[in-house]
Amino acid sequence: MLLKVKNLNAGYGFLNVLWDVSLNIGKGEFVALIGPNGAGKSTVMKSISGLLPPKSGTITFDGQVINNQDCAVNCRSGLSYISEELNLFTGMTILENLEMGAQMLEDKNKARENLDFVFELFPRLEERISQYAGTLSGGERKMLAIARGLMSNPTMVLVDEPSLGLAPQVTDEVFNALRLLNRQGLTILLVEQNVTKTLKFSSRAYILEKGKVVLEGPSSELITNDHVRKIYLGT
Amino acid sequence: MNNSRSIKAVEWLKSSGGITVTCTILVALAVSIHKGPYVLVNTLVTGGMWALMAIGVSLLFGVMNISNFAHGEYFMIGSLTAYYIMHPLKEYLLETPNSFLAFITPVLGIAGATLAGVIAGILTDKLIFAQLRKRNREGWLLNCFLITIGLSIILINLHMLIFGNTFKGVVNYWDVPSLALGDVYVSVDRVVVFFIAMLAILFFWYLMMYTTLGKKIRAVAQDENGARMVGIPVNRVYSTTFALACGFAALAGGSLLFMFPSYPTVGIAPLYNSWFIIILVGFGNVAGAVPGGFMIALFQVVTRTYMGEGWENVIPMFLISAILIFKPYGIFETKVRSVWEQ
Ligand SMILES: Nc1ncnc2c1ncn2[C@@H]1O[C@H](COP(=O)(O)OP(=O)(O)O)[C@@H](O)[C@H]1O
Numbered sequence: 001m002l003l004k005v006k007n008l009n010a011g012y013g014f015l016n017v018l019w020d021v022s023l024n025i026g027k028g029e030f031v032a033l034i035g036p037n038g039a040g041k042s043t044v045m046k047s048i049s050g051l052l053p054p055k056s057g058t059i060t061f062d063g064q065v066i067n068n069q070d071c072a073v074n075c076r077s078g079l080s081y082i083s084e085e086l087n088l089f090t091g092m093t094i095l096e097n098l099e100m101g102a103q104m105l106e107d108k109n110k111a112r113e114n115l116d117f118v119f120e121l122f123p124r125l126e127e128r129i130s131q132y133a134g135t136l137s138g139g140e141r142k143m144l145a146i147a148r149g150l151m152s153n154p155t156m157v158l159v160d161e162p163s164l165g166l167a168p169q170v171t172d173e174v175f176n177a178l179r180l181l182n183r184q185g186l187t188i189l190l191v192e193q194n195v196t197k198t199l200k201f202s203s204r205a206y207i208l209e210k211g212k213v214v215l216e217g218p219s220s221e222l223i224t225n226d227h228v229r230k231i232y233l234g235t
Numbered sequence: 236m237n238n239s240r241s242i243k244a245v246e247w248l249k250s251s252g253g254i255t256v257t258c259t260i261l262v263a264l265a266v267s268i269h270k271g272p273y274v275l276v277n278t279l280v281t282g283g284m285w286a287l288m289a290i291g292v293s294l295l296f297g298v299m300n301i302s303n304f305a306h307g308e309y310f311m312i313g314s315l316t317a318y319y320i321m322h323p324l325k326e327y328l329l330e331t332p333n334s335f336l337a338f339i340t341p342v343l344g345i346a347g348a349t350l351a352g353v354i355a356g357i358l359t360d361k362l363i364f365a366q367l368r369k370r371n372r373e374g375w376l377l378n379c380f381l382i383t384i385g386l387s388i389i390l391i392n393l394h395m396l397i398f399g400n401t402f403k404g405v406v407n408y409w410d411v412p413s414l415a416l417g418d419v420y421v422s423v424d425r426v427v428v429f430f431i432a433m434l435a436i437l438f439f440w441y442l443m444m445y446t447t448l449g450k451k452i453r454a455v456a457q458d459e460n461g462a463r464m465v466g467i468p469v470n471r472v473y474s475t476t477f478a479l480a481c482g483f484a485a486l487a488g489g490s491l492l493f494m495f496p497s498y499p500t501v502g503i504a505p506l507y508n509s510w511f512i513i514i515l516v517g518f519g520n521v522a523g524a525v526p527g528g529f530m531i532a533l534f535q536v537v538t539r540t541y542m543g544e545g546w547e548n549v550i551p552m553f554l555i556s557a558i559l560i561f562k563p564y565g566i567f568e569t570k571v572r573s574v575w576e577q
């Protein structure tokens with residue numbers, strides 16, 4: 001297992017949001033985390049990434065317990081987080097944002113290669129290379145955030161709701177990019193509300209409701225599950 | 236293309252920033268003609284240093300959301316260090332003249348002052364603000380405000396306790412004849428100090444715009460969590476920011492020792508000046524601090540020349556109140572940008 005989350009409890013202040021959440025993700029998997037608004041999906045992602053220290057439980061990445069490790073250290077050990085809020089450097093250009101994404105790489109040739117790679121993935125970013133991130137459209141910002149998260153050669157990415165607020169064809173573009181990355185060996189944990197599409201793209205999924213994992217299994221099975229069909233697919 | 240650029244230039248001239256800058260230049264020229272060019276020289280010498288002070292305060296606020304009311308004390312640390320390096324060397328030189336040592340003494344003093352400021356800045360971050368960051372960030376602005384006020388009082392009193400309540404200054408840096416620019420004589424000290432300020436500003440601008448370190452500082456300022464997400468060691472960037480800001484303040488203190496001898500409260504006027512500048516040009520506007528520094532310096536020199544000693548803090552105070560009422564974002568209309576407001 002590349003990422004192991006065991007009995008994770010997390011929340012904000014005195015408020016507990018997650019109750020004994022456990023996840024296992026193997027190397028090269030494309031796993032989805034699905035659930036209604038406010039279920040705590042983003043809280044799971046923040047806890048794993050290191051932005052939000054968990055209250056209890058253990059998070060293991062690549063054999064190392066990373067519970068109280070800073071987000072920056074996790075990033076340097078190959079766990080990249082692409083947040084819902086994107087956290088772009090709005091006063092910097094696309095190129096500068098991407099440079100910052102690769103700032104931890106010692107090998108500058110590798111950074112150059114990664115830049116070519118993300119421009120191939122999202123040609124639109126290359127066209128706007130010296131535009132400020134704060135002036136980009138919603139879809140372009142998402143692409144930039146994903147591209148920035150890939151610049152550091154991660155072994156695993158945590159992607160939080162990349163389709164939120166995007167036009168359908170842009171969503172497809174983003175999902176196709178994620179699938180392509182997964183085929184090249186990148187492990188992905190994807191949080192989504194777009195359930196139909198997510199279950200088609202991912203290999204396995206967890207369903208989170210009110211801070212608890214209520215269902216898990218291969219995506220192809222979940223898509224035919226009664227609970228899932230009733231609540232999420234509306235059929 | 237050319238046309239649109241000239242339209243933009245005209246529009247800028249008509250904006251509050253343009254009007255103020257133009258007026259400043261006109262006033263500077265008029266006063267130098269009326270009272271002699273020394274007004275201009277004094278403005279240039281102090282203005283650059285006030286700009287450096289303001290850049291530091293602006294940087295600390297922009298990157299860390301700390302409004303540093305102890306910034307003047309780093310100026311004081313700089314002037315004190317420069318004094319204790321230069322004074323003994325100058326005493327020694329009186330007995331055993333040595334032209335190389337005489338040349339190098341002010342250089343050592345100013346470099347030593349800067350180094351002391353850098354070290355003091357790093358210590359301040361590591362011992363105080365890093366500890367505060369480890370706890371929660373609730374009430375951060377108010378906490379930092381109180382901490383820096385307390386730090387200022389402690390440092391002023393430490394100076395009094397250890398080094399006494401006396402003026403510790405040097406008369407000049409280099410014992411060489413003044414430079415003649417036409418019929419105007421300007422001491423070498425002043426010229427050098429002006430160039431030190433310009434070089435420091437240039438260094439800062441290059442650092443922020445083109446180096447990885449500068450980009451990291453900007454990244455942390457724009458989005459701290461974003462910076463952590465790309466693996467930037469945020470705590471180290473904070474210490475570096477403190478080192479830069481306090482280093483600049485101490486550089487100003489060391490460089491202006493011949494005009495402002497070191498004493499416990501020597502930092503208060505420079506602190507006021509940096510706040511004047513920041514309110515004038517807008518919070519977080521680092522580039523604006525440079526014209527702002529010269530404007531405030533000119534303003535003070537002019538008030539001192541025409542109204543007398545002591546008025547130079549009263550009149551800017553009125554100006555600041557007026558700006559806060561009519562132009563709360565400063566003359567360049569900068570929006571407040573900080574870590575928490577992105
Ligand atoms: N910064 C925060 N402070 C306090 N409560 C929060 C914060 N962020 C999220 N919450 C609460 O935690 C719960 C889960 O939020 P979140 O993880 O964002 O859900 P999801 O991503 O599944 O929509 C919600 O009830 C939300 O109100």
Ligand SMILES: [Mg+2]
Pocket residue numbers: 041042043084161
């Ligand atoms: Mg969410």
